[in-house]
Amino acid sequence: xxxxxxxxxxxxxxxxxxEDTVDADTRPPKPHTLYMPDAHRAALYVxxxxxxxxxxxxxxxxxxxxxxxxxxxxxALEYRINRLNxxxxxxxxxxxxxxxxxxxxxxxxxxxxxxxxxxxxxxxLLTALGQPELRATADWAERVVWVRTNAQSAEATLARTxxxxxAEDVVHLLVFDGLEHLHTDWDTRNRMIAELLRLAMRxxxxxxxxxxxxFLRPDMFDAAKQLFPDASKLSGNAAHLEWTxxxxxxxxxxxxxxxxxxxxERFRRFTGGWQPPVPGAPVRYAAPPALRNEExxxxxxxxxxxxxxxxxxxRQGRPYAWLPNHLMDSxxxxxxxxxxxxxxxxxxxxxxxxxxxxxALHHDALRDGVREASKVRVVQIVEDTPWVELAIxxxxxxxxxxxxxxxxxxxxxxxxxxxxxxxxxxxxxxDRPELVRTGPRHPDDLPRLVQxxxxxxxxxxxxxxxxxxxxxYSHLDLPDIYRLAFGLGRLGGIPLAKR
Numbered sequence: 001x002x003x004x005x006x007x008x009x010x011x012x013x014x015x016x017x018x019e020d021t022v023d024a025d026t027r028p029p030k031p032h033t034l035y036m037p038d039a040h041r042a043a044l045y046v047x048x049x050x051x052x053x054x055x056x057x058x059x060x061x062x063x064x065x066x067x068x069x070x071x072x073x074x075x076a077l078e079y080r081i082n083r084l085n086x087x088x089x090x091x092x093x094x095x096x097x098x099x100x101x102x103x104x105x106x107x108x109x110x111x112x113x114x115x116x117x118x119x120x121x122x123x124x125l126l127t128a129l130g131q132p133e134l135r136a137t138a139d140w141a142e143r144v145v146w147v148r149t150n151a152q153s154a155e156a157t158l159a160r161t162x163x164x165x166x167a168e169d170v171v172h173l174l175v176f177d178g179l180e181h182l183h184t185d186w187d188t189r190n191r192m193i194a195e196l197l198r199l200a201m202r203x204x205x206x207x208x209x210x211x212x213x214x215f216l217r218p219d220m221f222d223a224a225k226q227l228f229p230d231a232s233k234l235s236g237n238a239a240h241l242e243w244t245x246x247x248x249x250x251x252x253x254x255x256x257x258x259x260x261x262x263x264x265e266r267f268r269r270f271t272g273g274w275q276p277p278v279p280g281a282p283v284r285y286a287a288p289p290a291l292r293n294e295e296x297x298x299x300x301x302x303x304x305x306x307x308x309x310x311x312x313x314x315r316q317g318r319p320y321a322w323l324p325n326h327l328m329d330s331x332x333x334x335x336x337x338x339x340x341x342x343x344x345x346x347x348x349x350x351x352x353x354x355x356x357x358x359x360a361l362h363h364d365a366l367r368d369g370v371r372e373a374s375k376v377r378v379v380q381i382v383e384d385t386p387w388v389e390l391a392i393x394x395x396x397x398x399x400x401x402x403x404x405x406x407x408x409x410x411x412x413x414x415x416x417x418x419x420x421x422x423x424x425x426x427x428x429x430x431d432r433p434e435l436v437r438t439g440p441r442h443p444d445d446l447p448r449l450v451q452x453x454x455x456x457x458x459x460x461x462x463x464x465x466x467x468x469x470x471x472x473y474s475h476l477d478l479p480d481i482y483r484l485a486f487g488l489g490r491l492g493g494i495p496l497a498k499r
Contacts, residue, residue, distance in 0.1 A: 002269040010305050010360035011347050013263045017255040018344040021337070029065050031282035032258035034074055037247040038293065041079045043239040046087070046171055046211055049200050050234050052218045053241030055380040056335035059215035060095070062241070063177035066213070067091060070282050077278065078286065083171065090128040092121075092174035092212060095181065100128065102140045108183060115144045117195035122147045125199065126154055128174055129161045129210070158210065165209035177215040180384070186223075193220060194228035201234055217384065245324045248339045249302060250292035255340075257285050271301065295320075306346075306361040319366060326370045326480045326494065329457030338377050338481065342369030367494050374484035381458070381482075387440055388458055390419050391449065392478075396487040401462055405472030408446045417444045450476065458482050 005013065021033070043051045043062055053059045065071040067089055076084035091100045101124050102110055110120055123143040127134040131154070134143045147154055165172055176196060183189045193216070200212035216224075221238075225231045243251075257268045260283070268274045273288030290297040299320040306319035327342060328334045349365035350357055382389045394414045395407065411417075420443035442448040450470065453459040462475045478488055487496060 002266060004270050004304065005263065005267060007358060007360045008355075009263050009266075011351055013256055013259060013261075013267065014305075014343060014347040014360065015351075016261070017259045017264075018340050018347070021255065021340040021344070029061050029068070029071060031070060031074060031284040032260070033255070034065060034071050034284060035251045035254040036075060036078050037243065037250065039244065039247065040239075040241055041081070043241055044075055044079060044081055044084060045237075045239065046083050046173060046213075047204065048237050048239040049204050049212060049214060050197070050221060050238040051213065051215045051241060052221055052238055053215070054217060054333060054335065055384055056337035056377075057241040057243060057333075058336065059217075059241060060177050063094060063175050063213075063215050066173070066175050074278075074281065074284060086170050087173050088165075088170055089173045089175060092124055092128065092176040093179060093182070094176070095178040099138060100124070104181065106140050110140055110144060111183070111188065113141060115141070117192045118199065119144045119147050120192075121196050121199045122154060125174060125203075125210075125212075126157060129157060129172060131157050158207065162207040162209050171209045171211055174212045175215075176212065179214070179216060179220065190220070190223045190227055193224040194231065197224055197231045197234060198228055201230060204234070219385070243334055243336050243339075245321075245334075246293050246295055246298060248324055248334060248336055249298040249320070250287065251336055252340070252343065253291050253298070253301070254287050257287055305359060306366065307359040307363065310363045310366070316363075319361070319363065323366060323370070327373055328479060329481055330454065330460030330477075330479050331457040333457060335377065335380075338373040341376055342366070342373040345369040345372040370480060370494060371484050371497050374481050377481050378485035381456070385456065387420055387423055388453070388456065390423060391416065391440075391453060392458065392482070392486045397489075399489045399491065400477045400483060401475035402477075403472060404447065404450055404470055404474045404476055407450065407476065408472065411446050411449075416446070416449075 040058070040062070042048055044066070051059065051062065065075060066087075072084050072087065072089070076082060091098060093101045097103055102120065107120070111117075120140075123134060123140065123146075126147065127143060133146050133150070133153075137143060161172065179193055179196075180189070182192045193214075196212070196214060200214055203210045203212055221231075253271070257264055257271070257274055268285060271288075271291060273291070275286040275288075277283045277285065291301070299318075302320045303318075306323075308314075308318060310317040310319055310322050323342065324334055324339065327338050343361070346361045346365040346369035349368045350360065350362045354362035354365060391411070394410050394416065395402070398406075398410075420440060440449050440452045442452075447470065450459060454461060458478065460477050460479060461470060462477050477490075478486065480490075480494055483490065484494060484496060489496060
């Protein structure tokens with residue numbers, strides 16, 4: 001019988017396995033890191049045009065996986081989506097610097113030179129489909145001019161390519177990711193995305209074998225739909241990248257079982273039931289279904305790693321439930337990146353401060369991990385929604401729960417509406433003032449601002465009953481994933497980091 005790993009062996013395996021996971025956007029996916037939650041299957045359907053997901057949930061990971069033939073084949077096998085084996089995939093936009101689309105230097109110059117967003121996307125699509133005149137030049141300005149002056153030829157290419165693909169039983173798929181980096185001006189970015197969705201919808205309903213797959217944050221999809229109302233037709237088959245608690249632990253065990261060393265092999269033998277790599281394919285072990293999806297199997301294994309309690313007894317919580325509970329936002333969403341970041345930090349902190357601990361992860365080190373994960377998440381939301389920092393920073397030093405009335409009084413004392421107007425004015429659109437760029441929709445209506453922060457998952461309402469409406473006496477809370485980095489206290493909660 002295989003002996004279980006020692007605490008030190010688990011700790012070292014955690015550090016090795018999680019080393020690169022928090023840099024998912026900058027490191028390409030590999031076969032052994034390809035984990036496929038059951039809930040993500042719809043995101044890989046060829047006809048799922050829009051894939052929505054918040055920061056850190058796997059949009060870039062899946063976009064790059066679709067572009068890789070080996071990873072695509074692995075997904076086709078595990079998800080049982082045979083159509084993935086009949087794709088010709090090309091990048092339509094992303095963070096990689098490649099000649100397949102205009103990059104961050106070329107795109108602004110094209111727009112400044114008079115190119116329309118729809119012309120740019122048509123040029124990207126036709127270049128990917130092999131339009132000879134576009135392939136003959138690497139200059140995107142020339143490609144756009146050709147599209148503008150050869151509409152009939154462009155239409156003929158789409159029809160011919162679609163018919164040829166049907167005869168070969170293949171689908172041409174263009175993958176679009178990293179669209180938040182399209183342009184520094186949010187209005188321009190939103191118009192670009194709206195026109196991209198217009199083209200995607202045209203291919204979705206006008207051809208049989210040409211498809212676009214667009215990975216987007218939900219707020220970006222909502223903004224684009226305001227500019228292109230018909231985009232709502234894409235909502236019906238849109239996929240959502242979300243993670244349950246069992247998905248997160250399944251991801252953790254997948255990483256532990258796919259390290260290329262003897263310790264990972266022993267971990268697989270001890271847990272049992274792993275599927276071996278497919279002959280001739282890159283090495284990748286698949287965890288048994290129970291280890292992926294069943295709490296009754298996952299919890300005892302995680303307690304071997306982190307112990308049964310978050311202290312000396314059950315009243316302080318059990319690590320299996322405690323960790324994701326403290327990493328979720330007020331809408332119950334958890335980023336796998338912050339989950340793995342917390343565990344990586346916990347392993348390092350246990351090694352540094354609790355090396356003789358009887359388990360691989362010390363409960364205080366897990367708290368340190370949550371604090372670090374909170375820093376990562378706050379940086380992410382401030383990058384995505386800058387006005388959140390303006391709204392929450394004045395609350396630093398307060399204790400939660402806090403009444404809405406107290407929050408509004410603090411905001412009024414800092415003249416928050418004026419700060420928000422100044423931020424929003426930087427991106428205002430003169431002819432469509434209702435379309436907000438970086439600010440909240442109602443910067444002068446502070447109670448409605450509270451509602452917007454609740455919608456973003458930054459604040460949460462603590463009602464006495466589910467029907468209670470917000471008023472100045474309502475108590476509000478910040479989940480720990482935001483509270484800790486923003487510097488708010490909570491009686492009995494994870495304390496703020498000591499300076």
